Amino acid sequence: MDRGTDADPPTPGPTTLHAPTHRETLWALEEAFGEGALVTVFGRCTVEYEGRAASSLGPGDRLLILKPDGSALVHTDENQSPVNWQPPGSEHRAAVRDGRLRVRSTRENPDERLDVRFERVHQFSGLPVTGGRSLEVTGSEADLKRRVLERPDLVEAGFTPLATERESAAGPIDVYGEDAEGTPVVVELKRKRVGPDAVGQLKRYVEAVSRERADDRSVRGLLVAPSVTDRARAMLEHDGLEFVAMAPPVSEESAESAESDSSSDSGESSDPSPSSAESDD
Amino acid sequence: MDRGTDADPPTPGPTTLHAPTHRETLWALEEAFGEGALVTVFGRCTVEYEGRAASSLGPGDRLLILKPDGSALVHTDENQSPVNWQPPGSEHRAAVRDGRLRVRSTRENPDERLDVRFERVHQFSGLPVTGGRSLEVTGSEADLKRRVLERPDLVEAGFTPLATERESAAGPIDVYGEDAEGTPVVVELKRKRVGPDAVGQLKRYVEAVSRERADDRSVRGLLVAPSVTDRARAMLEHDGLEFVAMAPPVSEESAESAESDSSSDSGESSDPSPSSAESDD
DNA sequence: GCCTAGGTCCCGTTA
DNA sequence: TAACGGGGCCTAGGC
Numbered sequence: 020m021d022r023g024t025d026a027d028p029p030t031p032g033p034t035t036l037h038a039p040t041h042r043e044t045l046w047a048l049e050e051a052f053g054e055g056a057l058v059t060v061f062g063r064c065t066v067e068y069e070g071r072a073a074s075s076l077g078p079g080d081r082l083l084i085l086k087p088d089g090s091a092l093v094h095t096d097e098n099q100s101p102v103n104w105q106p107p108g109s110e111h112r113a114a115v116r117d118g119r120l121r122v123r124s125t126r127e128n129p130d131e132r133l134d135v136r137f138e139r140v141h142q143f144s145g146l147p148v149t150g151g152r153s154l155e156v157t158g159s160e161a162d163l164k165r166r167v168l169e170r171p172d173l174v175e176a177g178f179t180p181l182a183t184e185r186e187s188a189a190g191p192i193d194v195y196g197e198d199a200e201g202t203p204v205v206v207e208l209k210r211k212r213v214g215p216d217a218v219g220q221l222k223r224y225v226e227a228v229s230r231e232r233a234d235d236r237s238v239r240g241l242l243v244a245p246s247v248t249d250r251a252r253a254m255l256e257h258d259g260l261e262f263v264a265m266a267p268p269v270s271e272e273s274a275e276s277a278e279s280d281s282s283s284d285s286g287e288s289s290d291p292s293p294s295s296a297e298s299d300d
Numbered sequence: 301m302d303r304g305t306d307a308d309p310p311t312p313g314p315t316t317l318h319a320p321t322h323r324e325t326l327w328a329l330e331e332a333f334g335e336g337a338l339v340t341v342f343g344r345c346t347v348e349y350e351g352r353a354a355s356s357l358g359p360g361d362r363l364l365i366l367k368p369d370g371s372a373l374v375h376t377d378e379n380q381s382p383v384n385w386q387p388p389g390s391e392h393r394a395a396v397r398d399g400r401l402r403v404r405s406t407r408e409n410p411d412e413r414l415d416v417r418f419e420r421v422h423q424f425s426g427l428p429v430t431g432g433r434s435l436e437v438t439g440s441e442a443d444l445k446r447r448v449l450e451r452p453d454l455v456e457a458g459f460t461p462l463a464t465e466r467e468s469a470a471g472p473i474d475v476y477g478e479d480a481e482g483t484p485v486v487v488e489l490k491r492k493r494v495g496p497d498a499v500g501q502l503k504r505y506v507e508a509v510s511r512e513r514a515d516d517r518s519v520r521g522l523l524v525a526p527s528v529t530d531r532a533r534a535m536l537e538h539d540g541l542e543f544v545a546m547a548p549p550v551s552e553e554s555a556e557s558a559e560s561d562s563s564s565d566s567g568e569s570s571d572p573s574p575s576s577a578e579s580d581d
Numbered sequence: 582g583c584c585t586a587g588g589t590c591c592c593g594t595t596a
Numbered sequence: 597t598a599a600c601g602g603g604g605c606c607t608a609g610g611c
Contacts, residue, residue: 092380098388189531349589
């Protein structure tokens with residue numbers, strides 16, 4: 020009851036094949052690509068990759084996703100990240116060779132190649148993906164920066180921001196300004212708890228500015244973040260750098276709306292599975 | 301010749317529903333989860349996320365992937381990375397509310413919630429994923445380290461490695477050793493071209509070791525990588541650090557095998573399409 | 582194209 | 597568990 024293979028005139032819906040032959044899959048792949056659809060292929064396959072690094076994956080049933088922008092993803096049943104992939108801009112090609120379906124995705128600069136060889140295809144789908152793909156995110160470092168610029172007193176009484184992304188020999192400085200005494204202040208922002216790397220980054224910027232000013236040792240360095248690890252704190256103190264606790268605002272008016280899921284009584288469903296799933300009460 | 305759709309008693313094959321009702325999808329979801337299958341849902345939906353950050357995504361046709369390990373992924377037609385997601389270990393729950401299917405994935409520590417609300421489901425699939433999911437990767441920093449330990453002379457004549465992952469106040473040092481004169485050497489390895497961050501990292505380690513040795517300024521710092529950016533090189537020179545060009549070995553015996561796709565003559569298919577591709581004959 | 586840094590980074594390893 | 601650093605990181609923004 021669900022073979023929609025042959026009739027899709029205006030807006031083609033999903034096209035799905037069950038246990039297709041390799042050749043049928045090949046045809047469907049070409050058609051789906053021509054329509055700009057996203058393709059998923061589920062089947063028993065091996066995967067070889069060679070490029071910036073190299074890898075090999077033995078046989079198993081996995082999900083291959085091919086996007087119209089040239090991305091390729093191979094997913095197993097574990098992990099958020101694909102086990103193998105190819106970045107956007109790659110070229111996908113398919114062929115039947117030695118009785119097997121081979122999907123090859125390549126790109127240049129760097130030269131990379133991903134080969135997925137299917138011993139058997141369990142399912143093919145061509146999915147016309149549409150709609151917005153960009154989203155607004157709040158809680159980023161950019162939000163924290165806005166906050167600091169709007170309320171520099173939250174950093175320190177008398178702090179005056181003078182520039183953002185100010186260039187230095189060590190790289191761009193998040194926020195550059197001066198304190199109440201007119202002493203230069205280098206501010207490094209982090210949206211979450213920071214470790215040694217962020218301290219090193221701040222230190223580099225402070226030294227670069229000090230050098231610019233003929234080794235003016237009075238340049239201050241401020242790390243603005245929700246918190247720091249012990250080691251990072253020790254490094255800050257050793258280097259004479261300062262820390263100001265501040266977290267990015269969750270959202271502009273994100274006061275509330277979390278109530279949206281209180282009253283419920285419909286087809287609640289939850290499931291008890293090994294490591295996924297769910298629950299209820 | 302390979303239609304195995306209807307007869308698979310032991311290992312259930314893929315389950316697919318076309319344009320199912322929300323309630324049908326709900327049932328299928330529960331069953332698929334119970335079987336430890338990977339689930340894909342393709343349909344028109346909105347996505348809300350709140351946790352470490354917050355985001356909102358308007359209506360569109362997208363692909364939702366739910367893994368048995370608790371991962372959730374929302375993919376559009378662009379980019380290798382999902383537009384929204386939930387890490388492994390999350391709990392997936394589904395419900396029909398107000399006539400719509402809602403899939404909610406939550407986790408704690410940190411508290412995060414992903415809500416995918418389907419206005420319409422075009423396709424549901426339950427896919428039994430099996431087989432290996434780990435792979436051997438060559439060309440990593442670990443390979444470069446092995447190379448350095450086996451052939452320390454490639455770093456510098458007379459260099460003697462003494463320890464790897466040696467602890468310091470600034471963190472673990474990739475390779476620690478001494479040169480022909482017995483001077484301590486801190487080696488930081490990078491598998492690819494490096495920028496300012498790697499220089500900062502090396503500098504931190506060198507300073508930490510110097511301090512350990514009562515401010516012994518003779519401690520040397522060596523950055524071993526394929527290449528460095530201009531700015532990184534300037535930082536190295538300014539800080540009295542050294543650079544040795546070395547790339548990780550591609551593979552043990554990875555001499556050749558790229559010839560494997562010369563002789564071909566089957567259903568070769570390639571294609572010239574905008575950014576994806578495909579084929580012809 | 583390269584460079585630089587952020588990310589709901591993810592991920593493995595270790596203390 | 598937290599912390600620390602690698603990654604075929606990916607992605608965006610400048611230049």
